[in-house]
Amino acid sequence: MDRRKAIIQTVQNRGIIYDDIGRICQLIEEKMKNLRFNPMGNKAVTWETSISLECPDLWLHRYFARVYVKRGQPKKAVGFCIHLGDYDEESNELFSELNLNFPLVTVSLLKFENKAIDFERRDIYEML
Numbered sequence: 002m003d004r005r006k007a008i009i010q011t012v013q014n015r016g017i018i019y020d021d022i023g024r025i026c027q028l029i030e031e032k033m034k035n036l037r038f039n040p041m042g043n044k045a046v047t048w049e050t051s052i053s054l055e056c057p058d059l060w061l062h063r064y065f066a067r068v069y070v071k072r073g074q075p076k077k078a079v080g081f082c083i084h085l086g087d088y089d090e091e092s093n094e095l096f097s098e099l100n101l102n103f104p105l106v107t108v109s110l111l112k113f114e115n116k117a118i119d120f121e122r123r124d125i126y127e128m129l
Contacts, residue, residue, distance in 0.1 A: 015061070022065055022083055025106075029067065029081060038069035038079065042122040063087055066126045070117050078117040082107045082129040 002010070026046050033040070046067050051059035068080035086093070086103030096103070109129050113120065 018085070019062075025083065026065060026067060033069050033079075036071075038071050041068045041070060041078070041118065041125065048123060048126065066129050068111075068117075068122060068125050068129070075116040075118070076113045078111045078113070078125060080109055080111070080125065080129045082109075082126070 030040065046065040047062045049059065049064070050062055051057075053059075063086065064082055064084050066080060066082040068078050070078050084096070084103055084105050084107065086096075088096075096105075107129065111117070111125065111128055117125065
């Protein structure tokens with residue numbers, strides 16, 4: 002396959018992947034709302050990309066996450082992270098040691114000493 006065709010196919014595949022991830026996130030969102038969990042922050046599920054000319058390796062999204070809290074349980078949060086991979090070497094090795102292959106989804110229950118809403122959402126996402 003020549004480079005031009007590979008680029009076209011890659012962009013099309015990215016669109017398909019992101020569309021699928023969007024549907025998964027929306028299904029989870031609906032289920033969590035039905036279970037009376039409230040999302041933290043706005044509707045963002047990505048945050049790690051770069052727009053810098055010097056960092057093209059960070060232009061594409063590698064993971065998507067969302068955190069939820071429930072009234073009456075202020076020191077707990079639950080969340081998911083959809084991992085596409087292509088992380089730094091150390092992170093890739095950690096997933097490999099756990100025998101996890103990309104793409105994958107993790108679901109976490111996080112317990113805090115203080116209220117979950119006292120933390121920056123981005124910091125909580127890093128915990129997922």
